[in-house]
Structure formats: structure tokens, C-alpha cells
Amino acid sequence: MARYNAKESEKRWQDVWSSRGTFVASNTSDKPKAYVLEMFPYPSGRIHMGHVRNYTMGDVLARFRRAQGFNVLHPMGWDAFGLPAENAARDSGVNPREWTYANIAAMRRELQMMGLAIDWSREFATCDPEYYSQQQKLFVEFFKAGLVYRAEADVNWDPIDQTVLANEQVIDGKGWRSGAPVERKKLSQWFFKITEFSDDLLSALDQLDRWPEKVRTMQKNWIGRSEGLRFAFDLSNGEKLDVFTTRPDTLFGASFVAISPDHPLASALAKSDLKVAAFIEECHRTGTSEAAIETAEKLGYDTGITATHPFDPSWKLPVMIANFVLMGYGTGAIFGCPAHDQRDLDFANKYKLPVLPVVIPEGEDPKTFHVGKAAYVGPGKLANSRFLDGLDVDAAKNAAITRIENDGRGTRTVNYRLRDWLVSRQRPWGCPIPMIRCAKCGYVPAKESDLPVKLPDDLKFESAGNPLVSHPTWKHVDCPQCGGKAERETDTCDTFVDSSWYFARFTDPKSEKPVNAKAAAYWLPVDQYIGGIEHAILHLLYARFFTRGLHKLGYTNVDEPFTGLFTQGMVCHETYKGHNGEWLTPDEVEKRDGQAYLKGTNVKVTVGSSEKMSKSKKNVIAPESIIDVYGADTIRWFMLSDTPPERDIEWTDEGASGCWRFVQRIWRLIDESGELSAPGTKPGNVEGASLELRRATHKAIAAVTNDLENLRFNRAVAQIYTLAGAITDGVDPAAKREALEALTILCGPMMPHLAESCWECLGHKTLLVDAPWPKADPALTRSDSVTIGVQVNGKLRGSLEIARGSDNKSVETAALTLDGVVRALEGKAPKRVIVVPERIVNIVA
């Protein structure tokens, strides 16, 4: 008997799979297809436990589908553009390209050590010119299709990363990477017209029934659809002012009109009026963080301009500049109805504006109904509203809109919160935007024959700003249209563009076209996508947009990239602090007698809460260190055990050694299995312990299959433990073989190397990865008899072993004679006996 040598075995099987091309996917097959994808990593240089968890889950599914007879696509690539490479270049003088490819090589090696069933022949990095040149083609095609435009806009500027950011990349007013408060700047930038699909991106969410509800809700809120009315006020200065409202029913309760401090009208007034300029300045100082908004006072400035009420030419409303009106939503201007909107009410109370209720809740008298500090936003009947009087809210909305439309003042509108996606980045390590600016022709796309617009190799990072701008030759080109002197766009694409279509490229990564429509038609959509919840909006929304763009251009026939989405939890670990409050790494700490000490000393260490593994808290465990000691199967098993995959998992040494012990236990079970039948023999009719084992085997097959189908890895693991525990000596050799083979196959997706070794040990000449998934025999997954509980008044008083299909009367009779039942009844006659067949008996006394 020999211990299982994970190191040797894992290397050996990885070599076998690789040399046979086991996981190379074919684009033509009679089998049903399964596209399993995990979010591809940024090549930081080392894999972390989060990657291990993510890729293990995807791998289990890919291997499971393969065994089930699917043609599986399970590729891997690298999200390889981005700032860390530039930072490395600036700090250590390395070339960002070389730095990135060295990291990729290191991480590829680590991923391969995990034994992932990946088709490495399809691997690419987004910084490969072969990839980004295709992206440039797409950019030009999107441009020609009207999905890309350049516009001047108020944009978010990250002062640390020295670039603009998309709205989605600003979290609590701060840059998503740098954490620096973003500044507003007016700049001319490139946009993707994601709003072209606002309505579709929203309504299609309902069909994504294999997405987490949470992600769908977040996207719904981000897109933010609201129905209402857009109309124009006539202003006393002769201009018109557009406003958007969802409450046109409350127009007769209006007491002011307010515009955003960033509204063009406010800017225009500021030019000639210092007080307006000072007020706008003051609004900008308040900040946009959530805390600032929470406590911010409503600020207003009366412009002296008045607006004419749309239903009454003699009614004039003051036009105010108000800090709570956002330029980024609707038209940046509103009418204020204090009685029925809390913000308007707070504002009106501060500036002594009238508060006139026009929606009266049921049971209240319009003459006496009063709105104090809380605006009334509920249902009711209209009052004080002339032609709307007596209508309920919805009818009044319609009536008001109809009147406005008939007067030609406005239209019924659906307004979205979603803005177009700003994709220009003032960074050099990204996909160059393939546009050329000519003084005569304006912006002209680079010719397809001139693609790729390659990045120069000699980028200099010493000085601030974008090195593509300061590069001596790179940007100087001739205009593709007139041939005159022109300049390249020096901005690059947001790296989220790179990840918005990579899944489509995987279907044929060598294609001359961005996407091979035939390959995409075969493989897309991705059947199961797995990754972190942090991409709930950003990446997943952009990918949904891009897929619609690809559809529009004829590259695919689907709109949704991912039919199944799973968001896995994070990997956590205890934190440790020394006596000076400094963070300590797990290797600096040892535990004795339930107490933590600084390793090799008696200095006590404070054990803190379990947190997401991070460099800053030093609670990181390097996956490779675990693979070195225990092997890949152990770390994979750990990631799948105990904790449901969507929740955060805590890494513990005890858990890891427990997994390792189980690896050894399985190996011993097989290696020391004693007498077995020859491979391929089926068990005959057996009984007693052998039959029990067969039942346990088939129950496990059924349960594990169902659990893997539903990504309930932790339950599948528990089922496998149960089966392992049920395997005993002294049974029929064929029944035992059946159990051991099932155990091996069921372990296969999760611990593929161990399973392959076991399969070999069981005498098979073929590979386990080529073995089909077993089918549970329904006759064996149910026992002939069941043990049911017997309750008296809902309290358990005994149990009864009955044959399946026993009639209720005999079950009742048997139940009434149980000792515990007789005692509990104390001689009283039962009032009622409820028998739920094969489940429970409850006696009501």
C-alpha cells in the first residue's frame, strides 16, 4: 500500500490530457454544446484564492458537462490592458508589454497546476495586436453604424489615474480604481451609444431567469426607466425651458421651477451676474458624496426670471437655481410641487414658497387637508386642479399629458437614468482608438488596411500625461480621406471594451474577422458564466450592450451573451495583529492550546475577524503554497466543500488538512479495496449489505448529478462523503466495484487527478475523462421501506418502519400501539389521526 502522491499524479495526468488534446473543443460536433466560461483574469502576476475558487467551479461544470456528453467550450484568456502595467513601467522602468506577458506566463503556469480542463489552444490576451486590431475594426464598424460618437460633455476626471471615467466607474463620487474624488470637466470624448438599447437592456432582464435576482435588480435600477411628460415652460426672458416630470397630475400644485446649477441657463446667467456665479460655486463645494447629500441643505437662488404655467398664462412661477436638481438626469430642470414631493417641500419651506395640496387622500377634506413636514405621495383624488378635479392620480396624469400634447407644449416620454458609455481613456496601455483627426475632414476612421493601429514599443513614462501624446512620431499620420497632415487619436479604449466581446472571440480566436459568425452561432450564448458580483453592472451591462451591437452588425444572432450567470462569494481568512497593532501574515502566527502566538515565541497575537483576503490586511494565502504541500485536488475540494458557492468562504488550515485526509481516504478505499469483480461486470441480484451498498451508490449518483446541475457543490461534496462512508468490506465484489467506480466518477469533476489515478487503479485502460457520467437506477434510489415519525399533538413520540405503499389504516393501528404513543395518550382516545403516506403520522388527542 502506498500513499497517494498528489504531486506525481497531478503532473502525470496533466501531461496526458495535454498531449492528447483532451480539452480542445471542436467547432463542429453532433453533440449538444455547452459553453462554460469564468471571467478572465487580469494578469497581475500571481493567481489568488479568488481565482482558484472561480476557476474550480467553472472547471467542475465543464468536466461534468463533458462527461454528460456535451461538446464543451471552456477557454481562458487575459484581460491584459490597464493601469497596473503602466504603474510598473513608471516605478521600475520595465516595458509594460514585457511585464504583462511575463505575468501571463507565470499565471498560466499556476492555472495549469490546478489541472483545469481548458482549451488552451484558444488562449489570447487583449493586449495581443491580433485581438485589439479586431477590436479596432469593431470600433470603426460601430462608428459607421452610429453606435459610436464623439461629443463634448461634462465628464468624470480621475486626478490620480489622469483619465476620464465612465459613470459606471464612479463609486460614491470616487474613481473605482484610484479612490480619488472625481472632478467634473467639460471635454470632448468618444461614447458608445448604449442608450440606443436602454429599453431592450431593461426588458430583456426578465428573460434572464438563470441570473441572480440581485444582479437583475441592480441593472434595472441602473438603467432607471420612468414614464412621464417632457414639456417646455415659456420664460419671461423669451426663452423656453424643458422639464421632465413623472407627476404631471400635480401641475396645479406647482409653486416654482428649478434648474440645476450646471444647467446651460444657469451658466449663461452666471456670465453676466457675479451673484449667480458665486451661488453655483457654492453648490459645487457641497460635494456629491452620499454623506454630503444626506446632510446637505437645500440651496436655492431666485433668478428673477419667471415661467408661465402651461395651463394658465396669467400664472407666473419663479425660476430658481437649486442645488438638488441634477444636470445628469432628465433635462436638468423641474417644476416643484411641494405638497407631493419631499425635496420640493423642504425647498419650499426654506424659501417660503406656497404649499398647495392637489392630491387628497381618501377620507380627507380638500378644504382642510394640510401638508406639513412630510409630502403626501400616496394615492387620492385631485382637487384645486380645475379640469383635473375629481380624477384619481393615473387618470389625472393622462388628462394633463393629453392637454399638454394637444397644446403642442410637450410629449409623453420615457426617461432613462442610463447615460451613454464614455470609452476614451487618456492612457497609453490600452487599445488605441482607430480614429484620425484632420483639420479639414474632422475625425476620420483609420483605413481597415492600416489596422492594427499598434502601440509603439518605446513608450516613455517619466513625465506626467499620456506618453502617446508626447511620443515623437506615433501620432503623426496622413488623413485617410484627404491625404493631408493629420493626427491620430491618442486616447485608448476603456479596458471594459476589451472584456465586452472576448467571449465571442473565443468561439474562433484566429478568425480574420472580429467574430466568425458561424462559430458564434454555434457556441453563443455562453451557457454558464461565473464570476464576482463586483461586475454586476459594469462588465455585465457593457457585454450585454456589445452583444446587441454585434447582432446589429450581423456577427451574431443573439442579444444576450450569458444565459446563465453565477456570482460566487469571496475567499476570506482570519486576520492577525501584533501588540503594536500591525497586521501579521498567517505564516508569522502559530496556534497552541487555542491561543495564537508569534511563531516560535510566547508573544500573544490578537486574532481578528475573517475578512476578504487582501494584501493590506496581510491575510493572504498563496494558492501555490497549498498546491505544493497538498496538491491541486485538495485545494479544489476545499473550495467546493461546506460553504454554498454564492457565499463567502473562509480558508482554514484545519479545513485544508481535512480535505487532504479525504483525498488519502479515497485513495486507500480504492487501493486496498480487496476482492473486486473484473472491470465492466455489472452486479447481479444481491441482497442484504450488498443491496444496501447498491442503494447508497445509486442515491449518491442521483443526488450528486442533481447538485452539480444546480451548482450546489457543497451538497454534492456531502453526498460523496456519505457514499465513501457507506462502502464496507464483506459485500458482493461487483456491488463493491460499482460503488467504487461511481465514487471515482462522481469525484472526477472536482478532484480530476485523484479520480484518474483511482480509475487506473480499478483496472481501466481508458481515461476517466472519457468515461460517461453514470445514470442512477430509479429502482435503487428508493428503499422498499421507510421510517416515519409518529407524533402526538405534533410532538415526536416514536417512529415506525413501514413498507412503501402500506395502507393508512394499518399504519395508524401500528402507530397507536407504540410505547411512546400509549404513554403520551395516557389512556385517552385519540380525537383524530392524520396519516401522511410515507411521511408522518400525527395523533391529535
Add this chain to the structure above:
RNA sequence: GCGGGCGUGGUGGAACUGGUAGACGCGCCAGACUCAAAAUCUGGUUCCGCAAGGAGUGUCGGUUCGAUUCCGACCGCCCGCACCA
């Protein structure tokens, strides 16, 4: 504030459409093997109680023959969004 989720032993967590709460793992305890240790194996492990029995899934209430599961209120924790007109 709005939206979503969660609360079960020492611990991670099981429990199908309401039907014997605590599967399985970790930890712990005891025993076997061993000169000893490691490894392994066997048994035990919700709490109170010697036992019979009692209590028990955040709290309080409801529906039900029966509630971790359904309903209401409350408490606590987590996540997302946030002056969205």
C-alpha cells in the same frame, strides 16, 4: 430614505412542494492500534437532566393536526442604490 438578502449546535452548513431539525465536514471527547508519536480505525458530540422527560431554528404573535419553511410586527447583521423629479 429606497431596493434586495440573511439570522439553525463550539463552527461551516443540511433539511425536497409545510411532515422525525442538526445530513456532511471541521473542532472537541473517549476508545482501539503503537514502547511512544504520527497516521489510521471505531464510537460519541444541540442544550438542561442520572433517567423518564423537557426545551430548542433571532424575538413576539398568527395560520395549521403539524412551521426552520407560510403570514404579520419587531430586533440584529450584510449588500446594492441614493436629492432620479
